[in-house]
Amino acid sequence: MSEMTVNASRGARARELVAAGIGRRYRAERRFRIGGLVAIISALLFMVLLFVSIFGKGYTAFVQTEVRLPIHFDVAVIDPQGLRDAAEMRGANYGKVYRDGIQSLFPDVASRQDHRLLNGLVSSGATFEIRDNVVKSPDLIGKKQEVWVPASDDVDMLIKGHVDRTLPEGERRMTDKEIAWVDALIADHRIEPRLNWRLFTQGDSREPELAGIWGAVMGSFLTMLVTLLLSFPLGVATAVYLEEFAPRNRWTDIIEVNINNLTAIPSIVFGLLGLAVFLQFFGLPRSAPVVGGLVLTLMTLPIIIIAARVSLKSVPPSIREAALGLGASKMQMVTNDVLPLAMPGILTGTIIGMGRALSETAPLLMIGMVAFIVDIPGGFTDPATVLPVQIYIWADSAERALVERTSAAIIALLTFLIIMNAAAVVLRGKFERRW
Amino acid sequence: MRDTRLSLSDIRSLEGDVAPMTAKIQALQTNVHYGDKHALKDVTLDIREGEVTSFIGPSGCGKSTFLRCFNRMNDTIDGCRVSGTVMMDGEDIYDPKIDVVQLRVCGGMVFQKPNPFPKSIYDNVAYGPRIHGLAANKDELDEMVLTSLEKAGLLAEVKDRMESPGTGLSGGQQQRLCIARAIAVSPEAILMDEPCLALDPIATAKIEELIDELHENFTIVIVTHSMQQAARVSQRTAFFHLGELIEVGDTEQIFTNPRHKLTQGYITGRFG
Numbered sequence: 001m002s003e004m005t006v007n008a009s010r011g012a013r014a015r016e017l018v019a020a021g022i023g024r025r026y027r028a029e030r031r032f033r034i035g036g037l038v039a040i041i042s043a044l045l046f047m048v049l050l051f052v053s054i055f056g057k058g059y060t061a062f063v064q065t066e067v068r069l070p071i072h073f074d075v076a077v078i079d080p081q082g083l084r085d086a087a088e089m090r091g092a093n094y095g096k097v098y099r100d101g102i103q104s105l106f107p108d109v110a111s112r113q114d115h116r117l118l119n120g121l122v123s124s125g126a127t128f129e130i131r132d133n134v135v136k137s138p139d140l141i142g143k144k145q146e147v148w149v150p151a152s153d154d155v156d157m158l159i160k161g162h163v164d165r166t167l168p169e170g171e172r173r174m175t176d177k178e179i180a181w182v183d184a185l186i187a188d189h190r191i192e193p194r195l196n197w198r199l200f201t202q203g204d205s206r207e208p209e210l211a212g213i214w215g216a217v218m219g220s221f222l223t224m225l226v227t228l229l230l231s232f233p234l235g236v237a238t239a240v241y242l243e244e245f246a247p248r249n250r251w252t253d254i255i256e257v258n259i260n261n262l263t264a265i266p267s268i269v270f271g272l273l274g275l276a277v278f279l280q281f282f283g284l285p286r287s288a289p290v291v292g293g294l295v296l297t298l299m300t301l302p303i304i305i306i307a308a309r310v311s312l313k314s315v316p317p318s319i320r321e322a323a324l325g326l327g328a329s330k331m332q333m334v335t336n337d338v339l340p341l342a343m344p345g346i347l348t349g350t351i352i353g354m355g356r357a358l359s360e361t362a363p364l365l366m367i368g369m370v371a372f373i374v375d376i377p378g379g380f381t382d383p384a385t386v387l388p389v390q391i392y393i394w395a396d397s398a399e400r401a402l403v404e405r406t407s408a409a410i411i412a413l414l415t416f417l418i419i420m421n422a423a424a425v426v427l428r429g430k431f432e433r434r435w
Numbered sequence: 436m437r438d439t440r441l442s443l444s445d446i447r448s449l450e451g452d453v454a455p456m457t458a459k460i461q462a463l464q465t466n467v468h469y470g471d472k473h474a475l476k477d478v479t480l481d482i483r484e485g486e487v488t489s490f491i492g493p494s495g496c497g498k499s500t501f502l503r504c505f506n507r508m509n510d511t512i513d514g515c516r517v518s519g520t521v522m523m524d525g526e527d528i529y530d531p532k533i534d535v536v537q538l539r540v541c542g543g544m545v546f547q548k549p550n551p552f553p554k555s556i557y558d559n560v561a562y563g564p565r566i567h568g569l570a571a572n573k574d575e576l577d578e579m580v581l582t583s584l585e586k587a588g589l590l591a592e593v594k595d596r597m598e599s600p601g602t603g604l605s606g607g608q609q610q611r612l613c614i615a616r617a618i619a620v621s622p623e624a625i626l627m628d629e630p631c632l633a634l635d636p637i638a639t640a641k642i643e644e645l646i647d648e649l650h651e652n653f654t655i656v657i658v659t660h661s662m663q664q665a666a667r668v669s670q671r672t673a674f675f676h677l678g679e680l681i682e683v684g685d686t687e688q689i690f691t692n693p694r695h696k697l698t699q700g701y702i703t704g705r706f707g
Contacts, residue, residue, distance in 0.1 A: 247513075318546065319553075321511070321550065322546070322552060322616075323562075324508065325506070325539060325543065325617075326543065326544075326562060326616065326617065326620065327538075327563065327567060328566050
C-alpha cells in the first residue's frame with residue numbers, strides 16, 4: 001500500500017516536471033526553426049543581390065553602339081590592278097576606306113587634328129570588319145553601301161549614359177566637339193545600339209568594344225575537357241581500388257590522410273607545382289589548356305576520390321555478398337553491381353570538383369594562362385585563357401567599357417555552372433535506383 | 436564421438452540395409468579465427484548428398500561461420516583465418532589451386548536478409564548465367580531463367596512482370612527470387628544462412644515447402660534459429676555451442692533422443 005502511494009507521488013512529480021519543461025522544449029524548437037528560416041532568407045537575399053548587381057552591370061554589354069557609314073569600296077584603294085587576288089585584297093588600306101566614309105559625313109571638318117578626333121569615333125576594328133566583308137564578297141568592290149561598324153568604346157559609353165555631359169570639358173573622356181558630332185549622328189539616325197555579336201564570337205582585344213569572351217569560353221571548355229578526361233577515370237579507379245581491393249593497414253591510412261589533406265592545399269601551390277613539373281621539367285607549352293587541365297586535375301582528383309569512396313561505402317554490403325555468393329569475381333562485382341549503385345554520388349562529387357576547377361584562377365596564373373590572347377584556341381596546346389582569368393584581367397583594366405564586359409563574363413561563367421549543376425541533378429535522377 | 440559415428444556408418448554400409456550415403460562436403464578438424472577470436476573449434480562433419488542438413492544452436496555458436504566455410508565466403512572478411520580441411524566431392528577447397536569462382540558456382544548461397552539486386556526480376560535470375568557465360572544465346576538464357584523461377588516456385592507469381600524490379604517484390608518472394616538466382620547456375624549444394632529470419636510465417640512455410648522439393652536435386656545446408664524449422668525440413672541436424680560441434684545425427688534422433696545434455700537443454704528450451 002505504502003509502496004503504491006510512493007509510486008503514485010513519484011508519478012505525479014514526474015508529470016509535473018515534464019509539464020514544467022515542455023514549454024521550454026517547444027520554445028527551443030521554435031527558436032531553431034526561426035533561426036533556420038532567417039539564415040535561408042538572408043542567403044537568398046544575398047544571392048538576389050549578387051544576381052541583380054551582376055545583371056544590372058552586365059546586361060548593357062549585350063548591346064554595342066554601332067555607326068552606319070556610307071562606305072565607298074573604292075577600286076583604286078582596294079584592288080587597283082583588278083586582279084581580285086585575295087592576298088592583294090587583304091593587304092589593302094581599309095583604314096582609308098572607313099575614314100573616308102566618316103569624313104564624308106562631316107565635310108566641314110578641316111584640320112588634321114579634328115580629322116583624327118573624328119576618326120576616333122569609330123572603332124579601329126572597323127578596318128578588319130570591312131576587309132573581311134570585301135574578302136568574303138569581292139562583288140562589293142567599286143560599289144557604295146551603308147555599313148554598320150562598331151563605334152569606339154567612348155562613344156559606346158556616352159550612348160549608354162556613362163559619360164556625364166554636365167562635367168566641365170577637361171574632366172570627361174569626350175570633348176564638346178566629339179559630343180556634338182555624336183549628337184549630329186544620332187539626329188541623322190546613324191548611331192544605334194545593336195546586338196553585340198562580337199562578345200560571343202571574339203577573343204580578347206585591346207579595344208574594349210571588340211573584346212569578346214568566346215576565346216575564354218573555348219579555353220575553359222578545352223581545359224575542363226582535359227580535367228574531366230583525366231580526373232574522372234583516375235579518381236574513380238583510385239577510389240575503387242582503395243575501397244574494394246586495398247588491404248586495410250597503416251599504409252592505406254596514410255594514403256587516406258594525405259588525400260584528405262590535398263583538398264585543403266591552397267590552389268596557388270598546385271599552380272607552382274604545375275609550373276615546376278609540367279612546364280619546367282616536362283617542357284609542356286606555356287598558357288596551354290592541356291597544362292591548365294593537368295594542374296586542375298591535381299586539384300579535382302582528391303575531391304572526386306573522396307566523394308567516390310563515400311558513395312562506394314554507402315552501397316550495402318548485402319549486394320557485395322549476393323554477387324560474390326553467386327561466384328562473381330571481385331572485378332565483376334565492382335563493375336556490375338557496386339559502381340552502378342555508387343554512380344549518382346560519384347557524379348555529384350565529380351560535378352562539384354569540376355565546378356571548382358571551372359572557377360579556379362590562381363593556379364592558372366602560375367602556368368601563364370593569364371596572358372593576353374586574341375586568337376580563339378583551337379586545340380589543347382594553343383595559348384588560351386579561361387573565363388575566371390578573363391574576368392580577372394578585365395576587372396583589372398582601366399577602361400570603363402570593360403566593367404560591363406566583366407559582368408557579362410561573370411554571367412557566362414554562372415551560366416556554365418548552372419548548366420553543369422543542372423546536368424548533375426538530371427544525371428543523378430537517371431542513375432538513382434531504389435530498393 | 437566422431438569415431439562412433441564413423442564406425443556406425445561403416446557398419447551400415449557393410450550391412451547394406453541402408454542405401455550408402457556419399458558425403459558431399461566433408462569438414463575435418465576445421466578451425467576459424469576472427470582475429471583473436473576462436474569462432475569455430477575443431478569441427479569434423481559430413482554433409483550427405485541429396486539431404487537437407489540443418490545447423491542449430493544459440494547465437495554466436497559458429498554455425499553461420501561454418502556454413503560460410505563451404506564456399507569460402509569467409510575469404511571476404513578481413514582478419515578471418517580458416518584452418519583444417521574442407522572437402523567438396525573429395526577435393527580440398529582451401530587448396531591454393533582451387534578457384535574460388537568455380538567453387539562458388541558449385542555452392543550457391545542464400546542469405547539471412549533477401550538481397551536481390553536492384554535490377555529487374557529477369558536480370559536478377561540471369562545474373563549468374565551471364566557472369567559465367569553459361570547461356571549461348573538469348574533463348575537459352577530465357578529458358579534458364581524460367582526453369583529457375585519455376586523450381587523456386589515463383590514463376591506463376593512473376594511471369595507477367597519479369598521486367599519490374601526484383602526489389603519491389605514482397606519479402607518472401609524476394610527470398611524465393613534469391614533462391615531462383617542461386618539455382619540458375621545449377622549448383623550442387625545450396626547453402627542457406629537463416630533464410631526465413633526476416634519472413635512472416637506464411638512466407639516461411641512456402642520457403643520450407645520449397646526446400647523440401649529442392650532437396651531431391653540439390654544438397655542443402657540450412658542454418659536456422661528455429662528448431663521447429665530444423666525438425667520440419669531437415670533429415671540431419673547438427674547442434675553447435677560456443678564454436679564446437681556438440682552433436683550430429685538424424686533429425687528425429689536429435690529431437691527425440693539427444694545424446695548430449697547441452698543438446699537436450701537447448702531443444703527443450705532450457706537455454707538458448
